[in-house]
Amino acid sequence: MNQARPRIAVVGNPNTGKSTLFNCLTGMRQKVGNYPGVTVEEHVGLARLGNTEVELVDVPGTYSLAAHSPDEMLAIDLLTGSLEGYSAPDAVLIVVDASNLRRNLFFATQVLELGLPSLVVLNMSDVAQSKGQQVNVAALRRLLQVNVVEVSARSGNGLAGLKKTLAALLNDNAQSRSQINLLPEVQQAAEQLSQQPAFADCNRISIERALLDCDSYAAQRIVDQNSSAAQQLQNAQNELQASNQQTPLAALEAQRRYSWIDKHINSLVNPLKQQQRSLADRLDEGLARPLIGSLGFIAVMATVFQAVFAWAVPFMDLIDGGTSAVGGWLGAQLPDGALNSLLVDGVIAGVGSVIIFLPQILILFAFILLLEDIGYMARAAFMMDRLMRWCGLSGQSFIPMLSSFACAVPGIMATRVIPERKDRIATILAAPFMTCSARLPVYALLIGAFVPHKTWLGGLVNLPGLVLLGLYFLGIFGGIFTAWLFKKTLLRGPTPPFLLELPPFRKPNWRSFLINLSERAIIFLRRAGGVIFAVTIIVWGATYFPRNADLESQRDTQLAALAAQQLDAIALEQASTDIENQYAAAHLNQSLLGRAGHAVEPIFKPLGWDWKVAAGVLASFPAREVVVAVLGTIYAVGADADETDQTLIDRLRSATWPDGRPVFTIGMAIGLLVFYAFCLQCMATVATMRRETGGWRWPLIAWTYMTALGYVGALLCYQLIG
Amino acid sequence: MSTTLAELSVGSRATVTGFLEINAHVQRIMALGLVVDTRVAVTRRAPTGDPIELDVLGDRLSIRNENAKQILVEAKS
Numbered sequence: 001m002n003q004a005r006p007r008i009a010v011v012g013n014p015n016t017g018k019s020t021l022f023n024c025l026t027g028m029r030q031k032v033g034n035y036p037g038v039t040v041e042e043h044v045g046l047a048r049l050g051n052t053e054v055e056l057v058d059v060p061g062t063y064s065l066a067a068h069s070p071d072e073m074l075a076i077d078l079l080t081g082s083l084e085g086y087s088a089p090d091a092v093l094i095v096v097d098a099s100n101l102r103r104n105l106f107f108a109t110q111v112l113e114l115g116l117p118s119l120v121v122l123n124m125s126d127v128a129q130s131k132g133q134q135v136n137v138a139a140l141r142r143l144l145q146v147n148v149v150e151v152s153a154r155s156g157n158g159l160a161g162l163k164k165t166l167a168a169l170l171n172d173n174a175q176s177r178s179q180i181n182l183l184p185e186v187q188q189a190a191e192q193l194s195q196q197p198a199f200a201d202c203n204r205i206s207i208e209r210a211l212l213d214c215d216s217y218a219a220q221r222i223v224d225q226n227s228s229a230a231q232q233l234q235n236a237q238n239e240l241q242a243s244n245q246q247t248p249l250a251a252l253e254a255q256r257r258y259s260w261i262d263k264h265i266n267s268l269v270n271p272l273k274q275q276q277r278s279l280a281d282r283l284d285e286g287l288a289r290p291l292i293g294s295l296g297f298i299a300v301m302a303t304v305f306q307a308v309f310a311w312a313v314p315f316m317d318l319i320d321g322g323t324s325a326v327g328g329w330l331g332a333q334l335p336d337g338a339l340n341s342l343l344v345d346g347v348i349a350g351v352g353s354v355i356i357f358l359p360q361i362l363i364l365f366a367f368i369l370l371l372e373d374i375g376y377m378a379r380a381a382f383m384m385d386r387l388m389r390w391c392g393l394s395g396q397s398f399i400p401m402l403s404s405f406a407c408a409v410p411g412i413m414a415t416r417v418i419p420e421r422k423d424r425i426a427t428i429l430a431a432p433f434m435t436c437s438a439r440l441p442v443y444a445l446l447i448g449a450f451v452p453h454k455t456w457l458g459g460l461v462n463l464p465g466l467v468l469l470g471l472y473f474l475g476i477f478g479g480i481f482t483a484w485l486f487k488k489t490l491l492r493g494p495t496p497p498f499l500l501e502l503p504p505f506r507k508p509n510w511r512s513f514l515i516n517l518s519e520r521a522i523i524f525l526r527r528a529g530g531v532i533f534a535v536t537i538i539v540w541g542a543t544y545f546p547r548n549a550d551l552e553s554q555r556d557t558q559l560a561a562l563a564a565q566q567l568d569a570i571a572l573e574q575a576s577t578d579i580e581n582q583y584a585a586a587h588l589n590q591s592l593l594g595r596a597g598h599a600v601e602p603i604f605k606p607l608g609w610d611w612k613v614a615a616g617v618l619a620s621f622p623a624r625e626v627v628v629a630v631l632g633t634i635y636a637v638g639a640d641a642d643e644t645d646q647t648l649i650d651r652l653r654s655a656t657w658p659d660g661r662p663v664f665t666i667g668m669a670i671g672l673l674v675f676y677a678f679c680l681q682c683m684a685t686v687a688t689m690r691r692e693t694g695g696w697r698w699p700l701i702a703w704t705y706m707t708a709l710g711y712v713g714a715l716l717c718y719q720l721i722g
Numbered sequence: 723m724s725t726t727l728a729e730l731s732v733g734s735r736a737t738v739t740g741f742l743e744i745n746a747h748v749q750r751i752m753a754l755g756l757v758v759d760t761r762v763a764v765t766r767r768a769p770t771g772d773p774i775e776l777d778v779l780g781d782r783l784s785i786r787n788e789n790a791k792q793i794l795v796e797a798k799s
Contacts, residue, residue, distance in 0.1 A: 064753035068746045103755045103781045131780065215746040248744040254752035258760070290769035382784050386770035395773075498773055499750055500784045 005046075005055045006170050007087065009079060011111055012095030013104050014061035015503045017123045019043075020512040021095060021153040022058045025163075027515070049167040057089065063103070063499075065110045066250070067209055067217040069421065076218070079114055080203045091169055091176070092118045098128040098135045098150075099504075101269060105261045106254075112144060112180045113187070114205060117173035119166060120148045126155075127504065130278060134270045143264055145178040154509045182256050185243070186211055189236045198229040211237055212249045280505035287379065297383055300376065301402075304367045308360050308406060308437075315359035323352030338544065346540035349629065351533060357407060358521065360437045364406035365520050366513075368399065368414075373508035378500055385498060391480040392487030394418070394498050397427040401479065404434035408685045410520060412692055422491040425693060426483045429702050432685050433479035433678070435472045438625040442676045443471055445628055445643040449652045450669040467673075474677050478709070490701075539619045539626060542593040551590075555583040588634055593619060607675070607711070608668035608718040610657060617675070624681035667721030671714035679710035723797045727762070727776075728790035735763045736795035747789055754783055756793065 012018040026045025043058035059075050067073040074083075081088025094111050096104040112118055120140070128135060141148045149165050151158030169176050181187060190207040193199050199207060202222055210219035210233055223230045237249060244252050287293045327348040334340040371377050377399055385395030396418045404411030411431040418424040435443075447464045454463040487493075558579045567575065588594045597615025604614045612634045620627035628643050635651040655663040680686065680703045689699040730736055738760045741748050755778050756762065763777040775784040 063750070066749055066753060068749075100781050102779055106753060106755065133780075213746075214744060214749045250749040251741070251744050251752065251757075254749070254757045258755060258757045288766040288775075290767075294769050382773060382775065383768050383770075385786070386768055386772050498784070498786045498789070499754065500773075502775055502782045502784060504782075 005053055006090040007055050007057060008091045008093060008166070009057050009059050009089035010093045010095065011059045011075065011079070011107075012061060012121075013063055013097060013100070013107055015501055016061070016095045016097040016100075016104065017153040018061055018095040019058060020509050021093075021121065021123065021151070022056060023512045023515045024153055024156060024159060024509075026056055047163075049163045049170070052167060052170070054166075054170070057086075063107060065107070065205075065209065066213045068213065068215050069217055069419075071419070071421075073217050073221070076205055076209060079111070079116065080205050082203060082206070089116065091166065091173065092116045093121050093166070094118055095121045095123055098122050098125045099131055099133065101128075101133075101135060102258075102261055102265055105265075106257050108144065109180055109182060109257055109260070112146065112178040113182070115177055117169060117176040118146045118178060119169055119176065120144055120146055121162060122148055122150045123153050125150055126152055127506065128269075129272060131504075132272045134272050136268055136270055139268050143268065145180065146176055153512075154507065156511075182260055183208075183212075183253060185240060186249070186253075189240060193229075193232060193236060196229075196232060198226045198232055201225070211240065212253050214248075214250050284505055293379075293383060297380060300371070300380075304364065304402075305405070307367065308364045312359040312363050316356055319356050319359070320352070323348055323355075327352075341544055342537070342540065345544075346537045347533075349540075355525070357437050358525070361406045361410065362517065362521060364403065365410065366517055368403060369513055369516050369520075370508055372399075373506075373513060375503045375505045378502050382500060382502060391430075391484040392491075393423055393427060393430075393483050394420075395500065396498075397423065397430075397483075400427050400431055401434060404431040404436060407436050407438070408432040408434065408682065409688045410523070412685065412688045413523070415692065420493075422487070422493045425698060426486050426491050428689055428692060428698065429486055429705075430479035430483040432680050432682065432702065432706065433475045433482060435475040435677070436682075438623065438682065439471075439475075439676060441625050441628045441643045442620075443468060443673065445631075445648070445652075446669055446673050446676075448643065449649040450664060450666060471673060471677055474674070478678055482705075539593070539622065539630070542596070542619070543588055543591050543630070545592055546590075548587060548590055551583060551586050555579060585634065588615075593630075594634075606718070607671055607714045608663070608665060609672070610655070610663050612655070613663065613672070621679075621681050622683045624676060624679075627676075665718075665722060667718045670721060671717030674713040674717055675710040677710075678706055678713055680706040725795060725797055726791050727764075727793040727795050728774075728787045730764045730795070730797060732764050732767055732774075734797060735761065736797045737761050738793060739796050740794045742792045742794065748792060751785060751789060751793070755779065755781060756783075762795070 010018060010022050022043065022045065025047040045056050045058070047054050047056050057078060059078050060071075062072065062075055065076055067076060077083040078086060079089065079092065092111060092114075094108050096108055108120065122135060122137065122140070125135060135150075137148050137150055147165055147169065149158065149162045151162050153159075186208055187204070190204045190211060193207050194202060194204050199222065202225075206218040206222070210216050210222055213219070219230075219233055222233070240249060240252075241247065247255070287296050327344045330348065331340060331344040334343065368377070371380070381395035381398050383395075384398040388395055388397050397415070399417065400411045400414040402411075403414045408431045411434065412428050415424045415427045415431070418427060447467050451464045451467050455461065559576060562572065562575055562579065593615050594611070596618055597611040600614050600618065601609070601611040604617070609617070612631075616627045616630045616634060619630040628648075631652070632645065632648055635648060635655070652664055653662075657663060686699045686703060689702060690696055693699070724739065725736075727736065727738075738756060738758055740758060741752075756776075760778060764774055765777045765782065766775045767773075771787075773784045773786045774790060775782060
């Protein structure tokens with residue numbers, strides 16, 4: 001984006017409505033990316049203030065400028081302009097939650113001490129009022145020595161005034177720098193150090209953090225550049241501690257800031273007459289009881305899953321019908337040949353296979369965003385923390401795992417809320433085990449073909465349903481085992497702290513909700529769609545080439561001979577379709593994919609797979625749902641087969657080895673299901689893993705590990721059950 | 723009565739008197755307003771007994787028992 005525009009950083013604690021404010025100011029004119037070297041999502045957007053256009057940077061929400069990791073250092077680097085390509089902001093909007101003023105002022109004083117032109121945005125006054133508190137804006141302005149604007153980001157009240165004040169600040173920022181300085185001796189020590197040659201290129205702020213923080217990332221970075229800085233930092237810390245009764249400096253900072261805040265807080269907050277407890281408060285109190293809370297949690301999760309799997313069906317049918325219709329129409333318009341096949345079987349089938357999952361993903365995300373917005377997700381994380389810790393994770397891993405039931409791609413992206421890197425990676429490794437919607441077509445086909453339809457309790461319980469449920473549990477168990485295994489080995493480390501705010505239940509902002517939802521949809525379609533789309537075309541190419549003139553002329557001769565017979569229209573249609581399907585199967589046998597299937601058959605023979613199954617499995621490594629269409633082609637039913645196609649099911653049941661033994665024995669079919677439950681057959685997930693972990697190491701480990709697990713699982717099933 | 727935050731039952735009140743050690747975890751907790759002399763109440767426990775939720779002068783925040791064990795308090799009867 002253009003550097004000439006004024007840059008404004010938006011900072012604040014988590015849950016202050018900072019992102020809602022950012023969305024309201026910028027609307028859809030924002031760009032979502034990643035900061036270099038860290039796993040933090042970058043949100044930059046444009047906003048119009050009168051006739052000037054400004055660039056807003058949404059700095060990730062944090063409770064403190066203290067930095068123990070590269071991710072936490074990002075806020076300081078953005079505010080001091082130390083990140084390459086990001087100049088220091090021209091102004092800072094400090095979003096403060098009026099209902100949690102004491103805690104919000106801690107971070108606000110840290111940011112004000114940076115000396116940048118600043119404006120405090122007092123949000124959620126309505127929530128404060130419902131808690132019986134009224135913040136005195138004039139007193140807050142006097143205390144902080146910068147302008148304070150009261151807004152309600154949820155309803156949009158006060159935004160016009162905020163824009164006006166911000167525009168005025170950009171024109172004349174003389175009055176907008178606070179003189180607050182609660183740790184003058186630390187600032188002075190940092191100033192002195194910054195003059196030293198060992199601290200060349202270090203700004204005062206990061207030296208201050210290096211002095212103050214336990215396990216300081218700022219200090220580590222300075223020392224990495226010049227090791228002689230370590231001793232000087234240590235000397236300065238010793239001196240500062242000696243003059244403060246040996247108080248560790250991290251404790252000194254917290255005590256200074258909070259004693260200053262506590263001295264003034266009573267003059268800032270006017271108590272109102274105690275309000276009636278709201279319905280939301282009483283609901284929350286009920287949910288705080290262990291039994292009601294647990295039942296409520298189960299009810300919410302049951303509703304979410306019911307919605308994802310039942311409500312999405314009509315939309316998915318609609319999309320499915322739409323893509324088939326478009327494909328059929330286009331196929332009829334174009335002459336037969338490579339282009340026709342590429343567009344119909346490759347492009348349209350490929351695009352269709354992606355967007356078919358959009359309804360499920362949107363419904364799941366709508367629930368997740370809504371539950372997050374009203375404050376329930378924090379309570380779910382609170383309740384699930386102990387359970388998640390059995391496998392070495394924390395409550396914060398719960399939301400990414402839940403998302404992964406729709407699709408692992410947004411699930412992996414949702415791991416950004418997990419502060420600890422090792423926990424985040426363990427969650428990323430466990431997420432692809434959850435039964436995503438792309439596994440359902442495979443499960444439905446194989447269960448439909450090989451699980452007898454037994455029912456009990458008057459049809460309420462049936463065996464296929466139980467097998468499907470079992471596969472869900474298999475995925476959950478696989479994920480838990482994986483997280484536990486990696487946390488015990490490669491990702492060993494101390495249990496990270498768990499700090500979570502349980503915000504009061506509140507109404508969602510629908511505008512912000514819709515912006516977030518469409519953002520998720522676009523990210524899914526662009527990233528996942530791009531990969532699956534490309535790969536479908538490659539698989540198409542591998543099934544289409546090489547062409548074989550002998551087979552084609554053989555088919556044409558047969559069709560001509562058929563036309564010479566005097567058959568009625570239905571019989572003719574039937575016979576010519578059979579010839580076409582036989583031709584397709586013979587062609588596939590000698591296609592690139594068929595040859596690959598023959599080549600790998602020995603590897604998969606111990607699992608009971610012949611070359612056809614092996615070819616289908618190979619083709620589904622880029623995207624597992626492709627297997628249904630590929631098996632349809634291989635078993636000569638046509639590529640438009642779906643998982644409920646009775647012909648395909650019959651062909652699978654009657655498939656035999658050359659010596660006449662059936663291919664699909666019960667052990668082999670169960671093994672195949674287990675293989676699909678464990679295997680990482682999704683390029684989009686691999687690509688997202690690479691992006692989120694910053695390299696190929698973890699996606700390669702995950703892919704190898706999951707493939708090995710799938711292979712061993714299928715091998716055991718076939719060898720033990722037969 | 724002097725004890726740690728982890729040993730308080732739901733509904734009890736206390737004042738923070740100190741920390742067993744100052745480390746990065748404790749620094750994060752202190753940033754949220756749990757410093758020496760702060761009054762605190764335990765408002766709920768998860769169904770499994772851990773983590774716990776605290777009321778810190780009107781702010782709600784939840785921490786795990788293992789971190790609560792590092793926080794020394796003077797309980798009020």
